[in-house]
Amino acid sequence: MPERVTTLPQDPAALHALVERLQRERDDFYVQTLRLQMELLRLKKQVYGPRADRLRSPEELAQMLLEFAREWEAKPVDAGDLPEAAAPEEAAEARRVRRRGRRNLAERDDLPTTRHLHDLSPEQRLCQGCGRERERIGEEVSWQIELVPAHLERLEHVQVKYACAHCEADGQPAQIERAPKPQAPIDKGMAGPGLLAYVVTSKFHDYLPLYRIERILERQGFEIARSTQSVWCGDVADLLRPLHALMVERVLASHIVGTDDTIMPMQHPGHAARARMWVYLGDAHNPYNVFDFTLNRGRDGPAAFLKDYAQTLLADGYGGYDSVVVSNRIRRAGCHAHARRKFSDAQAAAPAIAAEALAFYRTLYRIERRGAALDAEARLGLRQRESAPVLAALHARLLDWREQLLPKHPMAEAAGYSLNQWQELNCFLQDGALPIDNNAAEREMKRVVLNRKNSLFVGNARGGATAAVLASFTSTCFRHGIDPQRYFTQLLTNLPATPIQQLAHWLPDAWKLRATTTPPTA
Numbered sequence: 001m002p003e004r005v006t007t008l009p010q011d012p013a014a015l016h017a018l019v020e021r022l023q024r025e026r027d028d029f030y031v032q033t034l035r036l037q038m039e040l041l042r043l044k045k046q047v048y049g050p051r052a053d054r055l056r057s058p059e060e061l062a063q064m065l066l067e068f069a070r071e072w073e074a075k076p077v078d079a080g081d082l083p084e085a086a087a088p089e090e091a092a093e094a095r096r097v098r099r100r101g102r103r104n105l106a107e108r109d110d111l112p113t114t115r116h117l118h119d120l121s122p123e124q125r126l127c128q129g130c131g132r133e134r135e136r137i138g139e140e141v142s143w144q145i146e147l148v149p150a151h152l153e154r155l156e157h158v159q160v161k162y163a164c165a166h167c168e169a170d171g172q173p174a175q176i177e178r179a180p181k182p183q184a185p186i187d188k189g190m191a192g193p194g195l196l197a198y199v200v201t202s203k204f205h206d207y208l209p210l211y212r213i214e215r216i217l218e219r220q221g222f223e224i225a226r227s228t229q230s231v232w233c234g235d236v237a238d239l240l241r242p243l244h245a246l247m248v249e250r251v252l253a254s255h256i257v258g259t260d261d262t263i264m265p266m267q268h269p270g271h272a273a274r275a276r277m278w279v280y281l282g283d284a285h286n287p288y289n290v291f292d293f294t295l296n297r298g299r300d301g302p303a304a305f306l307k308d309y310a311q312t313l314l315a316d317g318y319g320g321y322d323s324v325v326v327s328n329r330i331r332r333a334g335c336h337a338h339a340r341r342k343f344s345d346a347q348a349a350a351p352a353i354a355a356e357a358l359a360f361y362r363t364l365y366r367i368e369r370r371g372a373a374l375d376a377e378a379r380l381g382l383r384q385r386e387s388a389p390v391l392a393a394l395h396a397r398l399l400d401w402r403e404q405l406l407p408k409h410p411m412a413e414a415a416g417y418s419l420n421q422w423q424e425l426n427c428f429l430q431d432g433a434l435p436i437d438n439n440a441a442e443r444e445m446k447r448v449v450l451n452r453k454n455s456l457f458v459g460n461a462r463g464g465a466t467a468a469v470l471a472s473f474t475s476t477c478f479r480h481g482i483d484p485q486r487y488f489t490q491l492l493t494n495l496p497a498t499p500i501q502q503l504a505h506w507l508p509d510a511w512k513l514r515a516t517t518t519p520p521t522a
Helices: 012-052 058-074 088-098 165-169 193-204 210-219 226-251 300-305 321-328 336-345 351-371 376-404 410-420 439-455 461-479 484-497 500-506 508-517
Strands: 256-266 273-281 289-294 312-314 331-333
Touching: 012 410, 193 210, 193 226, 193 439, 193 461, 193 484, 210 226, 226 273, 226 289, 226 461, 226 484, 226 500, 256 439, 256 461, 273 300, 273 439, 273 461, 289 300, 289 461, 300 321, 312 321, 321 331, 336 351, 336 410, 351 376, 351 410, 376 410, 439 461, 461 484, 461 508, 484 500, 484 508, 500 508
Parallel strands: 256 312, 312 331
Antiparallel strands: 256 273, 273 289
16 A cells, blocks of 8 residues: 655655656556456356356246347347358268157167067967967167176186107207297286276376276275386387377477376475476477476476477467577467457456457457368468458557556556567467467367376376376377277287388377278177
8 A cells, every 4th residue: 555645845856756656656556456356356256156056946037037038139240150051961970969859769889789589488378369379570689888898807828849759869959949928018927908998098198096996906806006006007108108299299290299287296295396397299280299307497398399380379478488499490489369368357357448359359260260170271261351450450459458557457467468469469470370379289188287286296207207198198189089998908919029110000090080981899
């Protein structure tokens, strides 16, 4: 709060200096009050938001719907908001996917089927009227979906050995030979490929901590300590590192790489260290998501990963990328979702400015939705015709807002964020293949957030590297719509004996293509 002044100095220069100091203190107090109000609103929404959204009575619901209908009728319809008419076959497919209610299970040929035949006993077949046996006239078929619980099995590997009795009788070596068995994913380990696939999928795709997997396996009759499972995850990651390195190589061959990072706590004496997990997304020609673990958020992490990259990097405003971009001659693209979020977060400080800024972004994203089905060249033309004037108008307003507001005003900082990255935010106007935002990379950070929420932290740097490798595969499987447990089972069964020249055959997209084109064996 500004200091209270009881007496004014007589010297004009001192009086002028006092006035300037009081004005600065007043401005600082005003900005601080705004920040506290924003923080209070954020906390109140966090605490009371879900409760505030509940309706207390049916009358409130009816009143809300009535007001919504009035606003909807008064709202003008923008032709750009209307969806394009879908082809008849596309509309039929959409109706089939969105259909609700009881489904026809007889059409689900993709699920294994077990037939149960229910017949009458010889005594029940006798007619109640005449006493003679009734004739079979047909069947009535009904369907159920049943869950068969997973179970553990012991696999006994018996390797038959042979020796030459004739050589042994002649005093020569018996030439003993043992029948080979499949190479195990973990040398001399008791876990089979399916069990390892289950643990990895549960941990890095379903986000179950190892102690919960331990309890699940215990219910199935065989307890496996979480420490053992942790060792298994590390061994599987070691086995997959050559394939992970190939995924990294493919990502770095992309025209566009999207990246983001978040905290990955690491166990440390006294407190958890704030290590980081980074994600790098390849483009459509190199469709892989790879994670990288570092001990901090310094520039050394992205600098090491991107040391051989020289195309387009799509990222937020983190300054650690600056030197990497300059040294590698990378073109850096900005994220409009981050820029928009700054205005949304500061909405309470200047509602009118926030509403105007968000209206610009609604227009930009409306144009992007119309261009989503176009190829890169056509999308670029659409952006240059329609998005470029919107951005030019937004830029002029950003300059006006920055001049109107105090430098530390939250809305001035939001405008400054966009102005400081204006060149990067305009990159999508020169490249039709470049997304308008980095939301795809941000979504993949949810994997790390859910994992740390359930498992709290990684034990050490090796555990963080293991998590990065295995999360790379589960994330890429999700990108391609692949069942990760099925993929890991086949991968761990075959990878130990796979020559290095055939390593690319086991990339997730290549495996999916092979699995969908190879006819099933009888």
